[in-house]
Amino acid sequence: xxxxLTSIALSIVAAISTYGADITLNGAGASFPAPVYQLWxxxxxxxxxxVKVNYQSLGSGAGINQIKAGTVDFGxxxxxxxxxxxxxxxxxxxxxxxxxxxxxxxxPELKSTELKLDQKTLSDIFLGNIKVxxxxxxxxxxxxxxxxxxxxxxxxRSDSSGTSFIFTDYLSKISPEWKEKVxxxxxxxxxxxxxxxxxxxxxxxxxxxxGSIGYTEYTYAVEAKLKCVTLKNKDGKFVAPTPKTFSASAxxxxxxxxxxxxxxxxxxxxxxxWPITGITYILIQKDAPDKEKQQALYKxxxxxxxxxxxxxxxxNYVPLPKNLVEKIQNDVLK
Amino acid sequence: xxxxxxxxxxxxxTLTQKQMNSQFNQTEHQxxxxxxxxxxxxxxLVRLFSIFSITLAVGGMxxxxxxxxxxxxxVIDFKFLTQPSKPYGIPDNGIANALIGTLLITLGAAALxxxxxxxxxxxxxxxxxxxxxxxxxxxxxxxxxxxxSVIVGLFVYIILVIPTGSFSGFAGSVALxxxxxxxxxxxxxxxxxxxxxxxxxxxxALGMTRARTTLCIVARAAKNGLLTGILLxxxxxxxxxxxxxxxxxxxxxxxxxxxxxxxxxxxxxxxxYATNSPFEEMHAAGWGAALIITLxxxxxxxxxxxxxxxxxxx
Amino acid sequence: MFATxxxxxxxxxxxxxxxxxxxxxxxxxxxxxxxGAWKEFGLSFLWSSEWDPVDEKFGALPSxxxxxxxxxIALVIALPLSFxxxxxxxxxxxxxGKILSQALDLLAxxxxxxxxxxxxxILAPVMQxxxxxxxxxxxxxxxxxxxxxxxxxxxxxxxxFTAGLILALMILPYICAIMRDIFAMTPPMLRESAYGxxxxxxxxxxxxxxxxxxxxxxxxxxxxxxxxxGETMAVxxxxxxMTQMPSALFDxxxxxxxxxxxxxxxxxxxxxxxxxxxxxxxxxxxxxxxVFAQWYLNSTSAKRGEER
Numbered sequence: 001x002x003x004x005l006t007s008i009a010l011s012i013v014a015a016i017s018t019y020g021a022d023i024t025l026n027g028a029g030a031s032f033p034a035p036v037y038q039l040w041x042x043x044x045x046x047x048x049x050x051v052k053v054n055y056q057s058l059g060s061g062a063g064i065n066q067i068k069a070g071t072v073d074f075g076x077x078x079x080x081x082x083x084x085x086x087x088x089x090x091x092x093x094x095x096x097x098x099x100x101x102x103x104x105x106x107x108p109e110l111k112s113t114e115l116k117l118d119q120k121t122l123s124d125i126f127l128g129n130i131k132v133x134x135x136x137x138x139x140x141x142x143x144x145x146x147x148x149x150x151x152x153x154x155x156x157r158s159d160s161s162g163t164s165f166i167f168t169d170y171l172s173k174i175s176p177e178w179k180e181k182v183x184x185x186x187x188x189x190x191x192x193x194x195x196x197x198x199x200x201x202x203x204x205x206x207x208x209x210x211g212s213i214g215y216t217e218y219t220y221a222v223e224a225k226l227k228c229v230t231l232k233n234k235d236g237k238f239v240a241p242t243p244k245t246f247s248a249s250a251x252x253x254x255x256x257x258x259x260x261x262x263x264x265x266x267x268x269x270x271x272x273x274w275p276i277t278g279i280t281y282i283l284i285q286k287d288a289p290d291k292e293k294q295q296a297l298y299k300x301x302x303x304x305x306x307x308x309x310x311x312x313x314x315x316n317y318v319p320l321p322k323n324l325v326e327k328i329q330n331d332v333l334k
Numbered sequence: 335x336x337x338x339x340x341x342x343x344x345x346x347x348t349l350t351q352k353q354m355n356s357q358f359n360q361t362e363h364q365x366x367x368x369x370x371x372x373x374x375x376x377x378x379l380v381r382l383f384s385i386f387s388i389t390l391a392v393g394g395m396x397x398x399x400x401x402x403x404x405x406x407x408x409v410i411d412f413k414f415l416t417q418p419s420k421p422y423g424i425p426d427n428g429i430a431n432a433l434i435g436t437l438l439i440t441l442g443a444a445a446l447x448x449x450x451x452x453x454x455x456x457x458x459x460x461x462x463x464x465x466x467x468x469x470x471x472x473x474x475x476x477x478x479x480x481x482x483s484v485i486v487g488l489f490v491y492i493i494l495v496i497p498t499g500s501f502s503g504f505a506g507s508v509a510l511x512x513x514x515x516x517x518x519x520x521x522x523x524x525x526x527x528x529x530x531x532x533x534x535x536x537x538x539a540l541g542m543t544r545a546r547t548t549l550c551i552v553a554r555a556a557k558n559g560l561l562t563g564i565l566l567x568x569x570x571x572x573x574x575x576x577x578x579x580x581x582x583x584x585x586x587x588x589x590x591x592x593x594x595x596x597x598x599x600x601x602x603x604x605x606x607y608a609t610n611s612p613f614e615e616m617h618a619a620g621w622g623a624a625l626i627i628t629l630x631x632x633x634x635x636x637x638x639x640x641x642x643x644x645x646x647x648x
Numbered sequence: 649m650f651a652t653x654x655x656x657x658x659x660x661x662x663x664x665x666x667x668x669x670x671x672x673x674x675x676x677x678x679x680x681x682x683x684g685a686w687k688e689f690g691l692s693f694l695w696s697s698e699w700d701p702v703d704e705k706f707g708a709l710p711s712x713x714x715x716x717x718x719x720x721i722a723l724v725i726a727l728p729l730s731f732x733x734x735x736x737x738x739x740x741x742x743x744x745g746k747i748l749s750q751a752l753d754l755l756a757x758x759x760x761x762x763x764x765x766x767x768x769x770i771l772a773p774v775m776q777x778x779x780x781x782x783x784x785x786x787x788x789x790x791x792x793x794x795x796x797x798x799x800x801x802x803x804x805x806x807x808x809f810t811a812g813l814i815l816a817l818m819i820l821p822y823i824c825a826i827m828r829d830i831f832a833m834t835p836p837m838l839r840e841s842a843y844g845x846x847x848x849x850x851x852x853x854x855x856x857x858x859x860x861x862x863x864x865x866x867x868x869x870x871x872x873x874x875x876x877x878g879e880t881m882a883v884x885x886x887x888x889x890m891t892q893m894p895s896a897l898f899d900x901x902x903x904x905x906x907x908x909x910x911x912x913x914x915x916x917x918x919x920x921x922x923x924x925x926x927x928x929x930x931x932x933x934x935x936x937x938x939v940f941a942q943w944y945l946n947s948t949s950a951k952r953g954e955e956r
Contacts, residue, residue: 024587024595026500031610038421042586054585054596057610061914068916070499153804158889160701160914187701194806194900195889197910203612208773209804223422224612315423377848384736387729391824392748394817395755398766405769450663457660467661473942474668480871480938481674482878484905485927488912489677516667545656573759576880576909601761608765609885617769624762635757639750 023296028056029063029076030162031198032217033097033280036312037076040304043311051296059198061160061186067091067283073297075283078162079186083260090286094261094328096304098318100218100246101166101276103229104206107133109148110227113240116141118232123175125213126154127182128192133211148211155205155214158195160187166278167215170266174275215276218246219315233275234267245274247318253279255324298333305329399628406625409618415626419586419603422613429623435503435589435598436627439582440572442507442592447514448564454515455522456548463527472523475516486512487577495581503589503597506582510571517570521563525556562638569634573627575601600627678928684921693925699891706922708904708929710891714808715903715930717894718883719876721812726820726872731865733820734827735853749828756821761881767814768885776805780898800896806888809897814882819872826868830861863944870941877934880905904930 027037034057041053058066060077067075068089076096086093103122105115117125121137124130130137134147157164165186172179182188194209196202199216203224206214213229218241221228230240239245249268255261265277282301288294305328309319320328417428454471462468490509495501529552537547553560583596584606591597600623607620685693689706696707733752737745780803800807834857842852858865888900889910902910904926915923 022591024591026596035422038586039423042421042424045587052587054587056583056585056596058913061916063914065914065916069496071495071501158910160911185701189700190890193890194804195910197889198610200610200612204609204768205806207612208768209776209806212804220612224614226612373848373851377850380732380850381736384732388733388736388748390729391733391755391817391820392751394820395751395758397770398758398762398817401766401770402762450666453660454664454667457657457664461657461660462664471664471667473946474671476942477935477938478667478671480874480878480934480941482880482905482930482934484878484880484908485674485678485931488908488924488927489674492677492681512670515670519664519667543656544653548656569757573761575759575761576905579909580912601759604761604765605881609768620765624765628758628762631757631759632754635754 023051023293025051025053025074025293025297025300026056026072027054027063027074027076028058028066028072029283030060030078030280031057031200032060032078032099032163032278033076033317034199035219035223036097036308036315036317039311039315040308043308044300044303051300053300057198059157059159060162060165064283067285070285073284073288073293076280077283078278078280079160079165080262080264080279080281081260081283082262086260091283092286092332093281093283094332095263095279095320095324096282096301097280097312098246098250098265098320099278099280099316100241100243100249100274101163101170101215101278102218102221102241103231104203104214104216104221104226105229106206106208106210106212107147107150107227108210110145112227113230114142114145115227116230116232116238119174122231123171123178125152126156126171126191126193127175127178128154150211153209153212154190154193155196155202155209155212156190156193157187157198157202159197161198162186162280163199163215163217163278164188166264166266167276169264170276173267217278218243219317222316231275233271233273234269235271235273237271239272239274241274243313243316243318245272246277249273249275249277250279250318250321255327261328302329302333402621402625402628405618405621406623409622410625414619414622418588419598419619421586422611422616427615427619429600429603429619429626431586431588431598432600432603432623433626435582436572436600438589438592439503439506439510439578439597439599440568442504443510443514443571444564444568446507446511447567448518451515451518452522452553452560454519455526456553458519458523459526460544460548460552472520475520478516479520482576483509483513483574484576484580487580490577491580498594500594501581501583501596502594503582503592503599504594506578506597506599509577509581510574513574513577514567514571517567518563521566522560525559525563526552528559529555558641562642565634565638569631569638573601573631575605578602579605674931675928678924678931682921682925682928684918685925688918688921693922694929697893701919704918706919708926710893711902711904711907711926712929713894714887714901715877715905715933717808717901718811718815718887718903719873721808721897722815722819722876723869723873725812725816726823727869729816730820730824730827734824734831735849737824737828738831739849749825752821752824756825760818760879763814763818763882764885767810767882771814772805772810772886774805775810776803780805780809798896800898803898804888804900806886807898807900808887808894811883811887811903814886815876815879818879818882819876822875823868823872826871827865830864830868831857833864834860863947867941867944870937870944874934874937874941877937878905878930880909884909 037055041055045052060079063075063077066072081091081093107115118141121130121141124137131152133150133152139147165184168182168188169184172184182191194205196205199220202214202216203220203226206212206226207224228241230238232238248270249265252268252270253263253265261281263279265279267275268277284297305320305325312319413426414428416430417426418431419429420427458468458472462471486509490505494505494508533551533555534547537551578599578601582599582602584602585596585598589597604620604623607616607623689696693708695709697709698705698707699710737749740748784799784803838856838860839852842856883903884906887902887906889902889906890900891902891907894901908923908927911919912923
């Protein structure tokens, strides 16, 4: 019996140690791009014989923390670091994808994108000034739809989130009251509502609570079959969230003057622009000691920016324009 | 009539026997029938309430189990049990890597905690039964058993994950070992204490050292009980989530770099799939995994109960 | 006498002493890591209800009150139920009684994450669509004077009430098992004498058995309390995750363990040491409860047998 157990133990140990020859790249961070990042890590691991990549969706704040502490090899965040923050933490930042932050609602009587909200009603809902769905302000924007007297339950993020950063940045731009009372940030003091963990948490809560409204990344809304809201953009037109409106918003981005690739795309001009578009970034250490790992990391990101663009579009993200990709490849990934 | 034998406390103060007797005689006529019926009804009511509460408790368990089984059963098939976990959108999702990861982490926890725990239990039952040190250690063990598992996770994060710079299955094992250690130690002590003294006396009379007595005679006699304690400890920690969230995290690959990389494991997989993913397929996979781990834990517990009972019957 | 015996004894002593070392280690490590928070906020951290990550102002009060509130709800629900269940179980005829007792004991072993999942997917929607509207609209419990105010107008299935319910379901088997043992350990003579003078079963339990075994019962209560205090996963999913002071039963909130689990992966700088400070508070709370429980149990261990 003893011999049997020891031989099993030895074989397990042997199995564990011989496989350690592979390079493993660990990443953690934003849940905003997680669906496509996890597809990429899986696909890349399959096609590359001696490299394994792994991405844990923990939230932008966690991603920034982990890469600063060095417990992961790359971090994902939609909450971009300023150039000063980057040099302070000895990190390099570059964009990876564009996506849209959308509003999701749980109103069984409506279809997706049927509900229209403008800047004032949206900020009033999240400030807690509008409390029921059949409030006259909302009804005025939606004359063809019958809204019930259900209470509005706001769902926001309970963790530190780049998606929250993008959304609160937008709210601060469109509502002076929001800017004064709450402000912009990855984790703010929300006036009303309940909190969900990461994007899926918000989606789950909205799906379960009738009359709730939350914000999340577009892919989650589509794949989880949640109803989206049509918003009024800066030009005054009501636009529905689609990859077309996201790219329209991203088209006007001025990357030449963006130091450290710091860019926020909320409330952009353009007739077809989606007002809450976001860019998601990757953070890597500037001078990592392990050169072999660094090279493997660069190879992986080159693959993502070029070959991975296809699967990103399939999941309703907007890949970066070609010239930006070339810029990043020459600037960073050498 | 019910009256307490020595004193009776009323609103007006304590009555002695004599005063009570006179009171009894006075109120006998009015009080004869109503109190008895009233008390009987009270008793019946409480009995009803107790049936209701047992139904609630066992019914709650049945409801939970029923939910887990009905939601999880449809997902489980051979592929589910043998394929590694994959991100959303890729077919053939499975939990095999998480199962192996949990097995490795739990075995690691056992390897780390069982030898010192048994040694500690031996000390408590053989040498430290009545000493002050023994009392203090016993007290600490009981206290440690009640520490929230999230704090253990934090502790191991600080002492292991930060210095080594990576999450790892090994750190998860350490966290679970800390939880298991006082548990196994106390059950070892209890089991060894149940071994009759005559065995020890006979061995010592034959000239064996105490070490030999304890290890070869006493421990062997309590073998079943010791194993029960270890298995119960394993069952308890295999379902712990919070410590693993801070130490082993999760990964979609096979757990081949147990000591240096995040390792897939069941509880974190369930958390990931159920709450970190809004997609229905992942939720279903989470239920399947939940069903597996519940079954494993229940089976281990039932098995140890049967084993323990047979030992007693002897 | 034998050298090996001394070595053996020393080894065993060291291993046993590890437990004490660990206990001290926990306190030391948490205290050290939370120094930043204590320096920044001082003792007022304990009663400040601010939680503003943007301005970096934190307070422990919402989490502490949340922990106490959920534990209180759990105990209020679980204690009477388990007392009455134990009282009934002890007198049931052989087979049924054994099966039910075993069933309850097995209930205690279900991993807490299962409770959390069940709460999130099953209980919370049921609460929102059936139970809470029933309580607020049909029973009009909100209109009851004084107490009704604490029920809450806004409900969404999540919150302290749901979390308290799940915690109650979790600690019920523990407390019930201990109470059942107490009932079984009461000397038969005591109960028979009570029956002999005409007590009903309930009066026996209420007046005689409780008084006899009060210490053991309280010990069991404290064990359940300790378990509820530190429970993370089951509460995390259904409490609503709002770091705010509870004003009503149906409100969303947080507990210390939930705040820790939510915020730790992304906390940095002062927020991280704030979380460690919260962990230290939780450790002290559960330590205090455990010490109390051990004191009671130690006084009654002879009466209740060796099992615990």
